[in-house]
Amino acid sequence: MSKGLQLSKLIMGDAQADRVVPPTGFTARLTLFAAGAMAFLTVFALALSLASGRLAARWGEELAQSSTLRISAPDEQMAAQTAAALTVLESTPGIASARALSVEEQRNLLAPWFGPDLPLDSLPIPQLIEIVETEEGYDGAGLRLRLQAEVPGAVLDDHNRWRRPLERAAGRLRLLGWVSIGLIGAATAAMITLAANAALAANAQVISVLRLIGAQDSYIARAFVRRFTLRALSGAAIGTALGALAVFLLPSAQDSGGFLTGLGFQGIGWALLALIPPLAGVVAYLATGAAARRTLGELT
Amino acid sequence: MIELDNIAYSYGGGELLSEVSFKLAPGSFHFLTGPSGSGKTTFLKLCYGALTPTAGRVQLFGKDVREMDRDDHAMTRRQIGVVHQDCQFLDHLPVRENVALPLTVSGKDSLEQHSNLKELLTWVGLGHRASALPPELSGGERQRAALARAVIMSPDVVLADEPTGNVDWEMSQRLLQLLVELNKMGKTILIATHDMNLIRAAKHHVQARVLRISGRKLQLAGADL
Numbered sequence: 001m002s003k004g005l006q007l008s009k010l011i012m013g014d015a016q017a018d019r020v021v022p023p024t025g026f027t028a029r030l031t032l033f034a035a036g037a038m039a040f041l042t043v044f045a046l047a048l049s050l051a052s053g054r055l056a057a058r059w060g061e062e063l064a065q066s067s068t069l070r071i072s073a074p075d076e077q078m079a080a081q082t083a084a085a086l087t088v089l090e091s092t093p094g095i096a097s098a099r100a101l102s103v104e105e106q107r108n109l110l111a112p113w114f115g116p117d118l119p120l121d122s123l124p125i126p127q128l129i130e131i132v133e134t135e136e137g138y139d140g141a142g143l144r145l146r147l148q149a150e151v152p153g154a155v156l157d158d159h160n161r162w163r164r165p166l167e168r169a170a171g172r173l174r175l176l177g178w179v180s181i182g183l184i185g186a187a188t189a190a191m192i193t194l195a196a197n198a199a200l201a202a203n204a205q206v207i208s209v210l211r212l213i214g215a216q217d218s219y220i221a222r223a224f225v226r227r228f229t230l231r232a233l234s235g236a237a238i239g240t241a242l243g244a245l246a247v248f249l250l251p252s253a254q255d256s257g258g259f260l261t262g263l264g265f266q267g268i269g270w271a272l273l274a275l276i277p278p279l280a281g282v283v284a285y286l287a288t289g290a291a292a293r294r295t296l297g298e299l300t
Numbered sequence: 301m302i303e304l305d306n307i308a309y310s311y312g313g314g315e316l317l318s319e320v321s322f323k324l325a326p327g328s329f330h331f332l333t334g335p336s337g338s339g340k341t342t343f344l345k346l347c348y349g350a351l352t353p354t355a356g357r358v359q360l361f362g363k364d365v366r367e368m369d370r371d372d373h374a375m376t377r378r379q380i381g382v383v384h385q386d387c388q389f390l391d392h393l394p395v396r397e398n399v400a401l402p403l404t405v406s407g408k409d410s411l412e413q414h415s416n417l418k419e420l421l422t423w424v425g426l427g428h429r430a431s432a433l434p435p436e437l438s439g440g441e442r443q444r445a446a447l448a449r450a451v452i453m454s455p456d457v458v459l460a461d462e463p464t465g466n467v468d469w470e471m472s473q474r475l476l477q478l479l480v481e482l483n484k485m486g487k488t489i490l491i492a493t494h495d496m497n498l499i500r501a502a503k504h505h506v507q508a509r510v511l512r513i514s515g516r517k518l519q520l521a522g523a524d525l
């Protein structure tokens with residue numbers, strides 16, 4: 001018998017074969033519940049994974065392309081050093097543009113911290129130069145060396161210092177999400193195996209009658225496997241739908257895009273959600289199949 | 301079809317059967333008798349491969365039972381109809397579906413077969429009980445349902461273990477009649493029973509041979525009946 005035919009037989013089933021195993025209320029409810037709860041959890045683990053993935057990508061992109069040069073110098077040297085720094089930057093490969101911020105812009109940057117009435121002129125405020133990189137980026141270490149020689153008061157802040165750990169944390173979070181999904185899958189398999197074993201044990205008498213009248217083990221196993229697969233499938237569908245609804249009802253992401261408000265699914269994320277019930281079905285199919293083969297092998 | 305070659309059997313204690321040889325001829329009608337506990341059920345189980353002899357060789361349709369795997373066993377069960385002494389059914393399915401079960405599990409569950417099923421149920425006098433569940437049946441009704449289930453696949457051989465164990469004389473005559481009719485259709489019949497009256501009654505309708513288990517051996521019982 002071909003695999004395809006077997007699979008279609010499993011899904012479409014034959015009503016008669018299904019009735020051969022008596023209804024098992026307890027294990028049925030257990031499987032339905034376990035699959036539903038696990039699917040619900042998977043939705044959140046998936047949301048977490050996808051969101052932290054997006055976050056890592058965004059931080060990476062936004063911060064990689066820009067850096068800041070800060071010049072601290074006595075008032076009389078400030079203009080000269082700024083000019084020298086701009087000259088160095090303009091001749092550095094990998095830098096698209098460099099621009100000294102105006103006094104007005106610097107005041108705006110500081111306003112949130114010190115208020116609008118800040119007497120900037122009387123304070124030793126460093127001059128900031130905004131650097132926009134090209135795609136390839138520049139060689140930070142080389143630039144620092146040149147600046148050290150030509151603009152002693154310059155400090156290059158290429159954001160690497162705080163960008164790296166953030167990216168790493170987001171990546172770790174995403175990994176944890178996937179590990180959780182794997183663990184949820186394994187726990188689902190374990191629970192369904194237990195339920196299937198209970199059902200098989202409770203039906204030892206039925207199995208012996210079926211064998212007496214010439215049923216092959218594959219037929220008996222199919223009757224059980226089909227039941228558990230369909231139950232896991234429907235339980236997971238319900239759990240996924242509820243989980244998706246819960247995620248959908250979370251406060252939506254704003255532009256400022258905090259992590260907690262960015263948990264929703266986007267684009268391909270919704271497609272991944274649709275994979276949860278069939279995957280639960282596959283897990284149940286494999287787990288019940290193994291349990292049935294083992295039990296039928298032991299029963300004489 | 302069924303061939304026992306100098307076999308012995310023990311359940312672990314002393315030998316229950318020893319030096320038993322027997323060849324079931326196609327189309328024959330046999331009774332198997334012996335005191336309770338002498339090993340009639342054991343002998344039948346050896347005949348359809350549910351037990352493997354502790355010594356000697358059993359061949360079913362040319363195959364040694366020791367070399368048969370589970371699927372082979374399933375296939376021989378379809379060729380040998382068995383009426384078990386304790387008539388096991390699936391209690392959650394109605395009589396109709398229980399009787400049709402051998403068809404169901406072998407994938408021969410066609411519409412045509414289902415019209416045969418109706419006829420068969422009428423034939424064993426269970427037409428009106430087709431929708432009942434097995435626990436709702438009387439002892440005699442259970443035995444007739446078991447007989448119907450044993451023959452629905454139209455097997456070459458029917459082995460019946462005390463098919464008249466739970467029924468009155470009239471009903472046992474009716475069941476016997478069914479088995480005799482099957483034999484006239486060409487089926488090979490082997491009935492284990494300790495009901496001598498049944499055997500005597502059968503002799504009027506069919507050419508039956510009588511086997512007896514006595515002192516662990518199988519004997520062909522003779523004129524004393």
Ligand SMILES: Nc1ncnc2c1ncn2[C@@H]1O[C@H](COP(=O)(O)OP(=O)(O)OP(=O)(O)O)[C@@H](O)[C@H]1O
Nearest residue numbers: 311316334335336337338339340341342343385494
């Ligand atoms: N599974 C078993 N394990 C151990 N002993 C068994 C087993 N089945 C049967 N026996 C023993 O083997 C002997 C023969 O049993 P069997 O059922 O073959 O007898 P029988 O001739 O069919 O008896 P009855 O006429 O009462 O049906 C009995 O003593 C019984 O106790």
Ligand SMILES: [Mg+2]
Nearest residue numbers: 340341385461
């Ligand atoms: Mg017996």
